[in-house]
Amino acid sequence: MEKDVFCKIIDGEIPCYKLYEDADVLAFLDISQVTKGHALVIPKKHYDNFLSIPQEEMHKVMDVAQRIGQVAIKLLGARGVNILTNCYEAAGQTVKHFHVHVIPRYEGNEGFILEMKNNSEGLNLPAIAKEIKKEL
Numbered sequence: 001m002e003k004d005v006f007c008k009i010i011d012g013e014i015p016c017y018k019l020y021e022d023a024d025v026l027a028f029l030d031i032s033q034v035t036k037g038h039a040l041v042i043p044k045k046h047y048d049n050f051l052s053i054p055q056e057e058m059h060k061v062m063d064v065a066q067r068i069g070q071v072a073i074k075l076l077g078a079r080g081v082n083i084l085t086n087c088y089e090a091a092g093q094t095v096k097h098f099h100v101h102v103i104p105r106y107e108g109n110e111g112f113i114l115e116m117k118n119n120s121e122g123l124n125l126p127a128i129a130k131e132i133k134k135e136l
């Protein structure tokens with residue numbers, strides 16, 4: 001199977017603007033900066049996405065994402081931060097190696113627009129909740 005681009009970065013085959021590294025986690029700037037400081041945090045071991053990474057390793061990735069978000073507020077002058085991870089193509093995942101986007105938010109024109117429209121008309125919320133709760 002061909003290595004994904006993030007495995008290549010971990011193995012030093014592709015360069016990156018590294019922000020943080022330890023034994024398990026790597027963080028670097030996203031090559032397409034949707035806002036200034038847009039970062040990606042990944043586990044060094046390959047997992048396809050957030051839904052398939054073991055909890056302990058997921059926590060290590062999220063710890064680093066939290067720290068980078070805090071730094072964006074403290075040092076970059078961001079007024080907010082979006083922490084985002086896409087799972088599977090249907091949700092916009094293009095690189096099949098678990099990664100967390102840390103997207104600092106500033107005033108004014110930005111390359112990132114998040115819109116959540118209320119689409120609940122006709123949905124049976126008690127039935128949906130019952131279905132999901134079965135497996136939790």
Ligand code: AMP
Pocket residue numbers: 005014016029030031032040085086092093094095096
């Ligand atoms: P997603 O759509 O959630 O899978 O996001 C994948 C992200 O990886 C995109 O925002 C890309 O800009 C970013 N990306 C792809 N290749 C590289 C690379 N070589 N270095 C840094 N970021 C990359």
